[in-house]
Amino acid sequence: MKTKIAVLTGGGDCPGLNGAIKWVTKTALDPRLAKERSIQFEVIGIREGWKGLVDVDPDDPKSRKRHIMPLNEEVVRAWDRYGGTNLGTSRTNPFNPQNDRSNKLLENIEKLKIDVIVAIGGEDTLGVAYKLHKLGIKTIGIPKTIDLDLVGTDYSLGFDSAVNVITEEIDRLRTTAGSHNRIFVVETMGRHAGWLALNGGECSGAYIILIPEYPFDVEHVCELLLERTGREVQYSIVVVSEGAKLCGKEEIYKDDKLDDFGHRSLGGIAQYVADVITKRTGFEARYVILSHLQRGGVPSSRDRLMARWFGIAAVDMILSDDFGRMVSYLHGEIASVPLKEIIDKLKLVDVNKYYDTERYNGRRSIL
Numbered sequence: 001m002k003t004k005i006a007v008l009t010g011g012g013d014c015p016g017l018n019g020a021i022k023w024v025t026k027t028a029l030d031p032r033l034a035k036e037r038s039i040q041f042e043v044i045g046i047r048e049g050w051k052g053l054v055d056v057d058p059d060d061p062k063s064r065k066r067h068i069m070p071l072n073e074e075v076v077r078a079w080d081r082y083g084g085t086n087l088g089t090s091r092t093n094p095f096n097p098q099n100d101r102s103n104k105l106l107e108n109i110e111k112l113k114i115d116v117i118v119a120i121g122g123e124d125t126l127g128v129a130y131k132l133h134k135l136g137i138k139t140i141g142i143p144k145t146i147d148l149d150l151v152g153t154d155y156s157l158g159f160d161s162a163v164n165v166i167t168e169e170i171d172r173l174r175t176t177a178g179s180h181n182r183i184f185v186v187e188t189m190g191r192h193a194g195w196l197a198l199n200g201g202e203c204s205g206a207y208i209i210l211i212p213e214y215p216f217d218v219e220h221v222c223e224l225l226l227e228r229t230g231r232e233v234q235y236s237i238v239v240v241s242e243g244a245k246l247c248g249k250e251e252i253y254k255d256d257k258l259d260d261f262g263h264r265s266l267g268g269i270a271q272y273v274a275d276v277i278t279k280r281t282g283f284e285a286r287y288v289i290l291s292h293l294q295r296g297g298v299p300s301s302r303d304r305l306m307a308r309w310f311g312i313a314a315v316d317m318i319l320s321d322d323f324g325r326m327v328s329y330l331h332g333e334i335a336s337v338p339l340k341e342i343i344d345k346l347k348l349v350d351v352n353k354y355y356d357t358e359r360y361n362g363r364r365s366i367l
């Protein structure tokens, strides 16, 4: 009897997911490795994350075809070159108290004879994996989020590619900003963590970087911009994280809607900051919301490499019966941490260590 591994991707898509799916599949089915193992594997992909595993009707072949994709080395051969997720994704929470479908999930796992689930996702997706683990299902997590806010790992898939997008787009903005002597306010994603804005701003040499972890005074932003008056180059780039807050104020949300995990969509702070800059400084300001561009495109080399290592490590963990854990990258090594330790927490920017609160920018002293 083969051990059946089900792989799924949940939450926001990003480059690196396909690589992780490929390397779970390739490592599990590698014929050379198989000869040395006491157990043999079968790998299936679940389409659209937890939604696929809840919606599938295991007794109906059409439904199985719609929600389940058998994976083999030939199918996944070129996947690591492509962004997004070829399995599809969703933000479905089977344990949502308003619509609890966890019994259906458990029933389907049993009917489909799934032995192990490898869930690739962020805190929400891995939170579901942890709940299943507590209910006796063998689960393993692979960290993915451009927000880099997962605790227990120094890296999560998608982050590097997203920082590259921010850097490239800001490089592009500089030419038009310079031609018109304008201020450009660039809004990044990242939810309540400032990693994307901070690293993206640092890589692109932004003059001001505003992050959620340090509420900002918009008057100070204007003062910093006015300090540059008279210099030869008369444009500036301000990077603002979607979750950044004005001192004493709440974040700006797009609307009141809550997703299945209780999150609201952030967005709009760049427009506010650009308007205030125009009014208070007399400089012409424009804003750009990078939005989902940050999750698009092909994976960077770092995301390809980490996807490969994470995928291989997930199979190593299955072979050593190491369940209820997330693959992680800690202090330059691949490791793993219990899912229990990573849920309901966020890894935020340590302002004292990484942020210059005077200049609203990255640190200027490192050692």
Ligand code: F6P
Pocket (backbone or CB within 6 Å): 012, 122, 145, 146, 147, 189, 190, 191, 242, 265, 266, 295
């Ligand atoms: O968590 C990843 C992320 O891209 C956040 O940075 C962003 O706030 C959110 O997802 C956007 O979600 P959606 O794709 O549902 O609009």
